[in-house]
Amino acid sequence: MADPAVLELESIRVAGRGIPRLDGVSLTLRAGERVALIGPSGAGKSTLLAVANGLIRPDGGTVCWQGEPPARPGSHRRRRQQARIGTLWQDLRLIEELSVQQNINAAQLAGWGWPRALLNLLLPLDSEACTALLQRLDLDPALLSQPVSGLSGGQRQRVALARLLRQDPVLLLADEPLASLDPRLADELLALLLQEAQPPRALLLSLHRPDLLRGFDRVVGLRAGRLVLDAAPAALDPASLEALYAGSAAAA
């Protein structure tokens, strides 16, 4: 019996100016699967991730999260669905003016009512959970009360990851999380993400560098809005990678 599907995309089409940004993309992620999304710039990786987390409603095709179609935007059910989807944004999207702890706790806003949401802006809430997360990510718990705007790049990345883990999502999405990191930090972050993506979770991560694909279960390749590659990393040969990126320097 196959593991349950966490994300099912079926014939997704997203219109663009002239050519579609995504064209007939079908992709299923099962619990425990860790999938790398590769492709040249402008191939539609970010668009695919935005469809997967509900930010973009596709012009054609269907999305299913854990077997459910997306509920009406703004509805209670949709919010519960969104709460199970965690995104690590390329630009992190931390709230600069708030403290590390308040940022991490922002992941709980889906479940919190007004009283706790307001209280979190006054007093540090759930310190133990946040401390445990920082320790797990190798950050000094003393940072909890610091404003996010004062952190270094690597620290910010980890705070964003801590927020993601505090959300405890089933579907983990990451949009080029390694792009702006130095090689050592990139390796560490990737290892952390792969380690967190255990069943029932699934991970879909887009990246630029084909040399980091080893830890994934599957690699899918996008080119000009179409899915042109779906293979285990071990089965990838240089020729198919070459074909995927061919002419991309000129196109980009």
Added chain:
Amino acid sequence: MRLAAPLWVLAPALVLVPVLALLPGLSHGGGWELIGQFAWAAFTPSLDPLVLGSAVQGLGVTAGIALLGWAASLVLGLVLGLLSSRTVWRTLGGSAWPAEVIRRLLALPRAIHELLWGLLLLAVLGLKPVVAIAAIAIPYGALVARMTSDLLDALPTRQLESLRAAGAGPIGALLTALGPPLMPQVISYGGYRLECALRSATLLGVFGLGGLGAELRLTLQSLNFSELWTGLWMLLAVMLSLEALLGALRRRWAMPQRFGLHQSGVGRRGREMVLAGLVLVPTLVLVAGALEVNPWQLLEPHPLPPAPPVDWAGVAALPWPPLILNTLVLTLTAAALAVGGAPLLLLLVRPWWWGRALVRLLWALGRLWPPPLTALLLLFVLQPGVLTGALALAFHNLGILGRLLLEASETGAGRSGRTAAEQALEASGSGARLALLYGRFSSVASSYLAYGAYRADVILRESVVVGLVGATGLGSQLLEALSSFAWDQIAALVVAYAALTLLGEDLSDRARRRLLAPPASAAPSLPDAVPA
């Protein structure tokens, strides 16, 4: 315990607690059916050609007064601004002390509200079209002068010095080095002043200085609500189109926004700007001709009634402490209601598009509706007093601050109308309201509050306006003095007002500087990565 940024924005709204607790005691029972009739009349404005005709004519006069007063204030302000700039004096003569002196002197006309200027000029000159125009031009001119000289003196002088060192004449060097960076700021600020001038001209009309305001007041006092709404809807249409036009020009010419999270003022399309300026001049002449404005009339005082003997003992016997205290309470209550109310309303209606549209309409009405008329309306159901005046002022300023809050948060938002952080929160399942609170109010908090501090200072100046319709404080005392031509009292009260305003200006300047001080480590600006 530390207040986080989003709470700073909401904290002033706590003033609602005492206000709502006091309101039932203020209500005098009756009058609700009048309020109901007033609200209903919004949907049934009078379409009688006679009413329409007089509203159009009144609106024309109001718009003309606004336009001429604004233009005069710009000319006056630019000249005085140059004269009170330290950089200009240093370049021309060497010493900067005359700039300081002029700057200090300009504080007085600035501290006196345009309505006070209007009533003082009215008392001295009698009812002439030029009175309302001068009433706007004098305080606005002093404001523009301050803005211009502040901007000028904040510009780096390196270019200017290098031009001078290369042998350029002082005037040529000033124009070349400081003109280009100054112009976009001045044009953008000048545009906002025109919006303010339209509101001021309406207000002056309420007190009988010409234009639509008088009709608004008369129809309100005679309970002719459907005729009142005819004028109101037309005024609203004019104001919203003016705001839209100026907003479009600012974007087209890439002018700085009033307070931008993203400073991008560079200035584009200089030829269009010059053309717009050239069109403006004959328009002004035509308007002046139509209104029969004669600037020489400013020099022809009309015969005053014999002044009563000066009675300084009587002046000293005025109840100064309660007068000043009431004015301050009025100002602070109104400011807190307006500053905290705008984000609170935005939060309340966030999930519904119709709610957002309704709030925008409410704010637009608040902006154009002169506070004394709101006070008159409130008197149908409430007793006169400090709180009634504060509510009227708060409603007006709520409209102004609400628009600013939207403007500020929209400069930081993408095409979806939400900031990136807000989008991220919604994508992780948080409701629209909490996403707004955490994701958007955080980033606008300090600049919004800085503007709020400036606004508190404007409200102090404006408190005279509701004082004039019977709310207690310096304003109502001033009206009494004006109607009895008690020049000694008028002088003392105006000086007291000016002193209070200057004190408030200083305090709000300090608050603003603290709020806008850059944090220890500036946040890197993040691009919007996900295509939306």
